[in-house]
Amino acid sequence: MKIDLITLFPEMAEGFLNHSMMKRAVAGGQASFGWVNPRDFATDKHRMTDDRPFGGGPGMVMKPEPLFAAVESVRTANSRVILLSPSGAVFKQATAERLSLAGEHLIFICGHYEGVDERVCEGLVDEELSIGDYVLTNGALAAVVVVDAIVRLLPGVLGGGEEATGNESFSTGLLDYPQYTRPPEFRGMKVPDVLLSGDHGAIEQWRQEQAIARTQARREDLLKLNREKDENNT
Numbered sequence: 001m002k003i004d005l006i007t008l009f010p011e012m013a014e015g016f017l018n019h020s021m022m023k024r025a026v027a028g029g030q031a032s033f034g035w036v037n038p039r040d041f042a043t044d045k046h047r048m049t050d051d052r053p054f055g056g057g058p059g060m061v062m063k064p065e066p067l068f069a070a071v072e073s074v075r076t077a078n079s080r081v082i083l084l085s086p087s088g089a090v091f092k093q094a095t096a097e098r099l100s101l102a103g104e105h106l107i108f109i110c111g112h113y114e115g116v117d118e119r120v121c122e123g124l125v126d127e128e129l130s131i132g133d134y135v136l137t138n139g140a141l142a143a144v145v146v147v148d149a150i151v152r153l154l155p156g157v158l159g160g161g162e163e164a165t166g167n168e169s170f171s172t173g174l175l176d177y178p179q180y181t182r183p184p185e186f187r188g189m190k191v192p193d194v195l196l197s198g199d200h201g202a203i204e205q206w207r208q209e210q211a212i213a214r215t216q217a218r219r220e221d222l223l224k225l226n227r228e229k230d231e232n233n234t
Contacts, residue, residue, distance in 0.1 A: 001030065001031050001032075001100075001103075001104065001105070001106065001150075001151070001154060002031075002032050002034070002104060002105045002106075003031060003032070003033050003034070003105075003106045003107075003108070003147055003150075003151070004033075004034040004035070004036060004074045004105070004106070004107045004108070005033070005034070005035050005036070005107075005108050005110060005140065005143050005147075006036050006038060006067065006070045006071055006107065006108065006109045006110060007035060007036075007037065007038075007108075007110035007138070007139070007140045007143065008037060008038065008039060008049060008110070008112055008138065008140075009110075009138060009140045010035035010036075010037050010140075012138075012140045012141070012144075013033075013035055013110075013140050013143060013144055014033075014035055016144045016148075017033045017144060017147065021148075021151070021152055021157065021158070022147075022148065022151060024157070025151050025152075025154065025157045028156060028157065030151070030154045030155070030156055030157050031151050031154060031157070033147075034074065036070045036071075036073060036074060037070070038062075038066035038067050038069070038070040039066065040070070041065070041066040041069035041070050041073070042063075042065075042066045043065065048063070049062055049063055049066045049067075050062050050063060050112070050113050051063055053114065057114075058114070059113055059114035060113040060114060061113060061114050061115060061116065061117055062111065062112060062113060062115070062116040062117060062120070063117060064116075064117040064119045064120050064123075067109060067116060067117075067120050067124070068120070068123070068124060071107055071109065071124050074107060075105075075107060076104075076105060078103050078104045078105050079105040079106070079107050080099075080102050080103060080105065080106050080107070080126050080127070081107045081109065081124050081125050081126050081127075082099075082106060082107065082108050082109070082125070082126065082127045082128070082129055082146075083108075083109045083111065083116065083120070083121060083124075083125045083127070083128045083129070083139075084108060084109065084110055084111055084128075084129060084130070084131075084139035084142040084143050084146070085111055085115065085116075085128045085129070085130060085139070086130050086133075086135055087115075087128060087130065088127075088128030088129040088130040089127075089128065089129060089130065090129075090130055090131075090132065090133075091129045091130065091131050091132075091145075091146055091149070092170070093149070093170035095129065096146070096149040096150050096153060097153060099146075099150050100150045100151075100153035100154055106147075106150070108139075108143040108146065108147070109124070109125065109139070110138060110139030110140040110142070110143050111138065111139040112137075112138040112139065129142075129146060130142070131145050131146065170222075172211070173222060173225065173226040173229070174211040174212060174214075174215045174222065174223075174226075175211060175214045175215045175218060175219055175222070176211065176214075177206075177207040177208070177210040177211040177214065178210055178214070180192070180195060184196060192206070194206045
C-alpha cells in the first residue's frame with residue numbers, strides 16, 4: 001500500500017514513520033510512504049498556503065490552490081483522499097480495518113490553522129476523519145496515528161497471521177485482559193496463580209472474565225455495542 005501525506009510539516013511525519021514497525025513495513029514491501037508539502041505548490045513570492053477567512057473571524061484558513069496542486073501531483077485513479085479534521089467521523093478500529101483493505105493508495109491531507117477551504121472538501125476529499133474530540137496543533141499528528149493503525153493490519157507486517165491482531169482490544173469488542181511476565185513476584189505483587197497453572201482452559205476462562213470485567217468498569221459503551229451487534233445477528 002502506498003500512503004502519501006500532504007502536510008506543511010513533513011519532517012514530523014517522516015520522523016515517526018521511519019521507525020519501528022512502520023520502518024519494517026517499508027522494508028518488507030507492505031507499505032511505502034511519501035510526503036508532499038503544499039508550500040512547494042504556492043505561487044506567490046512568499047509561498048503562502050493560508051489566508052484570512054472570508055466573513056471575518058479568528059485565525060487563518062488553508063488556501064485551496066496549493067492543496068489541490070499537492071494532491072493532484074500524487075493522485076491516481078486508485079487513490080482515496082482522506083482529510084484529518086475535527087469535523088470528521090471518529091476514527092475507530094473498524095475504520096482502520098476497512099482502510100487497510102481499501103486499495104493501493106491512500107492520501108491524507110493534514111489540516112492546519114483554522115482548517116481548510118471548504119472547496120477542498122467538496123472537490124478533493126473522499127472521507128473526513130477525526131481521532132477524537134479534541135483539537136491538535138496540526139493534522140500531521142492525527143495522520144500518523146491513523147496510518148499506524150492501518151499499516152499494522154496489512155498482511156505480514158506484524159507476523160503471526162490474523163491471530164496477531166484478531167485478539168487485540170477493540171478487534172474483539174472488549175478491552176484486553178491483564179498481562180504478566182517474569183518475575184512471578186515483584187515487590188510483593190504476585191502473578192495470579194491460574195496463569196502459572198498450565199491449565200489452558202482455566203487460563204482462557206480467566207482472561208475472558210477479566211476482559212469483560214475491565215470493559216464493564218472502563219468502557220461500558222463497548223459492551224453495549226457488543227450486545228446490540230449480537231441482537232442484530234439473531
